[in-house]
Amino acid sequence: MEKLHQELLDYISASPTAFHAASASVHLLREAGFQELRETEPWRLLPGGKYFVTRNLSSVIAFRLPEVDYRAFQIVAAHLDSPCYKLKGKGAAACGGKYAMLDTEMYGGAISASWMDRPLSVAGRLMLKTEGGVKPVLFDAGVDMLVIPNLCIHFNRGVNDGKPLRVQSDMMPLYSLQKGADIKAQVAQMAGVEPADILAEELYVYNRMPGTVWGPEREFISAPRLDDLECAFSALKAVIEAENLGNPAVACLFDNEEVGSGTRQGADSDFLETVLTRIDRAMGKGEEAHEAVRASSFLVSADNAHAVHPNHPETADQANGVWMNEGIVIKFSGNQRYTSDAVSAAVFRAVCEKAGVPVQAFYNHSDIPGGSTLGHLSGRHVSIPSVDIGLAQLAMHSSWETAGAKDLLSMVKGMTAFYEAALFSGSDCAWNIMA
Ligand code: CO
DSSP states (O other): OHHHHHHHHHHHHTOSSHHHHHHHHHHHHHHTTOEEEOTTSOOOOOTTOEEEEEETTTEEEEEEOOSSOOSOOEEEEEEOOOOEEEEEEEEEEEETTTEEEEEEEEESOOOGGGGTTSOEEEEEEEEEEOSSSEEEEEEEOOSOOBBOOOOOGGGOTTGGGOOOOOHHHHOOOEEESSTTOOHHHHHHHHHTSOGGGEEEEEEEEEEOOOOEEESTTSOEEEETTHHHHHHHHHHHHHHHHOOSOSSOEEEEEESOGGGTSOSTTSTTSSHHHHHHHHHHHHTTOOHHHHHHHHHTOEEEEEOOEEBOOSSOGGGBOTTSOBOTTSOEEEEEOTTOSSOOOHHHHHHHHHHHHHHTOOEEEEEBOTTSOOOOOSHHHHHTTSOOOEEEEEOEEESTTSSSEEEETTHHHHHHHHHHHHHHTOEEEEETTEEEEOO
16 A cells, blocks of 8 residues: 555656646556557557557557457546646746746636645746757756745735635746746756747646655545546556456546646547547457447546535535545536436446445535536547546645545556456446456
């Protein structure tokens, strides 16, 4: 367990942005013998093969093919992006003839207060001019570089009574005491390139605090970006370690969930659909066989869930709340904001029961709508039975989130058992689950 926690925390540290999370994922996949495919080239696939393909270098789909002919795809989806602040335009703004601050906008729905008074840095990607065109380069400053200072309580007596925090006026990170200081010049220098060779960039502010496992029983794990790197990491472990596959095991790690998934590389794109079509074509399945395989497939959409809050239990439905360290959460919603229904929940529950993995059911407080997830967005393109799951955590979208330390193992075991289950749908809504 200690080793698994450390692996997750290393993965999170290596993943300040979705680009880095994709790169860290690719690193784990390569180490496990997965071969890279490119969307821009024809694919030749072999039974028993392990492959991955990236899109925008910020989304990854990894898959393993069984040695035998197959009847379904077994898919797990999670997301690699997290709410944060993104640098705008020229980067720096000046104040009072002295300070240089960074001009940023919010990416996704961050809890602003959680970004104040802690060590921040900058990471993202640079697009560099080359002899023949342009090329991407990953960038991570990797040092304490910024702070977003709170206004002291003496000037802000109502601070503990709640005060709106505006991105443009309250959340600009302090960068330098030189008003002309140019962060882009520093980034170029740190990256070892000429400033003029950076034609464009996507740079984000991230929390540098390393994650930790804590509590009298070491029952908690806290870190930045647990939503959803905890599920992404679990999906990677499962697709790498699952044995005796009866069907292709597919792990989708998408970018842009926090901004609605509607990008070329998001869950609401044709990325997954295209990959599934190309796998079947490469494996010699005609159009009719492809449709049958697709119809028999199953998606597990994994994104963290809200544990009952210790100070605000009233925000949970007391009868249907979920708790840290009590297993994988299956999320339900009457208006289908989550994709789980009786059929998909029963299939997933049966898989977990066989594997000895605990599960618990989550329903939102009926008067407080929750978030939505990847499942129904992927479902617009690949409309297959899907279950929404996650791990119970606190402070979702804070720059420092807390989850149950024991649950990580449950998620890895549950996803691995799912891949190993060789599912297929015999008739509408009836499923065979062969261990
Ligand atoms: Co999430």
